Amino acid sequence: MAVAVTMAAMKVAALRHSLRGTRAQLAGTGAALGAVLAGGTLYLAFGDLDLLAAAYAVWLLGWLLGPVFMGGGDETLRPEYFSLLGLKPRELATGLLFAAFVGLAPLVSIVALTGLVIAGVRLGPGNALVAVPAMLLQLAVFVLLSKVGVALVGLGLRSRLGAIGTGLVNGTILAGLGQIWVVFWALGQTGIPTAVAYLPSGWGLLAVRGVWWAIPALVALVLVLLGAWAALLTRRLGATRTSGSGRRPIRAASPGGAIVAKELRTWSRDLVRNYQLTFALAYGVGFAASPLLIGWNGMLPYAGPIFVVMAAGLAANMYGTDGTALWLTLMTPGARDVRGRQLAWLSVHAPIAIVLTVVCTAITGGPWPLILALLPALLGGAVGLVPLISVYGLVPGTDPHRRANNPLRTSEDDGGLTGQAYAALAAVAATAVPAALAAQWFGWAGPAIGVATGLLSWWGFGALAERRLHSHGPELLNEMRTGRKATGARSIQTRFDQLPTGRKAIAWWCFGFGAIPLFPQGVVAAVFVANGMTRQSWFLATYVSPGLRYPVAIGFAVLGVAMYAGGTWLVLPKRTKRQGSRPTPPTEAL
Known part of the structure; x- marks a missing residue:
């Protein structure tokens, strides 16, 4: 217990000194959004309790998926920090669990779980007393399921098959959440399934409603998850990196050709990029196919364009993800690094997007002008804006050879990565607006506009990125090495903070x-x-x-x-x- 209290105190001290500037702004925004969601959950506690059970199922999904999409979750205290102390696995897991209860997300969640107390008061004094331990145990289940889920994803990302499978599962789940209105529509017709109340997210509510086995089940689940997390921590601390299988050496006739070959080799070998590619593909297909559940196929043709936009958002930190490897580019005279990366990105993503778009649009029979206008515009916008955003809004990343213990964490600044990804999503989608409007108003003139805007975006944004890389390459390398802007550099983030x-x-x-x-x-x-x-x-x-x-x-x-x-x-x-x-x-x- 002394170790657990010490770790919790360490987490408090770390947060007290780190919540400044941009981190404080992000925390404030997250607190405001969390308060709105928690307030909505508490409102449901005064009505139909089946709706409250469904809301807690959504909270559980948030705890499971949120850390995966935020670069591995909160790692203010990492297991590696305590590897030399000789702590037993369960003791280390217990201490880190206590520390995990310190933070904004647990605070917001405990407010939402106060709905159990409200439901208990409505049902009777005895039910209200049961609500207090049920609330705490339910929060422990949320936190532990999140930790175990992140650990399993990190373990899966150590093999190519695991990275692909994890990307497919997570992309499909997030697409379903993005199309949650389909679920609400279906539930409005059929009602909330009874099985929702019996998910682990609903066991606390079952205990409040008088189901005798719910509290023992929560206790048993907490112990099982704690043991699983302890085992996964041992696996993480004992993990060693293994080199990839032998490949034929890269041969190229020019520096630009070497960049293309290097990027294609990276896309085939980097497990994080494998994960991102399959995640974007699963998200595009899942998001477009979700309305089929209610018998509408109108979104299906947009699977390819959605895939392109999501892939661009995930790749927005292109240079930051490579870490300090930029020195290779800076020491290669005549290398047109941006153009090489653009060609490699198109070589990987364009065939998938084209096949997906043509097949899905053929299934529904159209609208061909609009789809054929969107696809080239988005491909050109993505391949132009991804390197541009990366060199202007670079987020210092972790060198790939240092990701072994947590492959999801490609940067220490999760907030910066999230903002950069959203900026890329919005900017890339905006490049398709002229082509979409032309297709709506002038029909088959739209594809021609889409090709023109795509080529313009590829060439123009790429030229700007190339110019920035040549003029500020040493400063970017210094920023990736130290995590700090060069003296005198005034980025958009710096101006925003001021x-x-x-x-x-x-x-x-x-x-x-x-x-x-x-x-x-x-x-x-x-x-x-x-x-x-x-x-x-x-x-x-x-x-x-x-x-x-x-x-x-x-x-x-x-x-x-x-x-x-x-x-x-x-x-x-x-x-x-x-x-x-x-x-x-x-x-x-x-």
């Missing part, structure tokens, strides 16, 4: 919520209207009168663009007027 509190909050809202009016309420709603689909879920344009549908969708899209433009305007430095050519007096200079 904004006044009010402008910073407005910028956060613009960047954080601009995607909602731009894509769901704007672009997607316009697609629904074009296909004659009305009264679709929460897409406002599908509910208004026919003459207002397109104006409402376009208005939302303009609002989204305006929000992103406003946030950018707030972050960009303001130009100051020069005072003429009068030389500065020595006294003023001093």
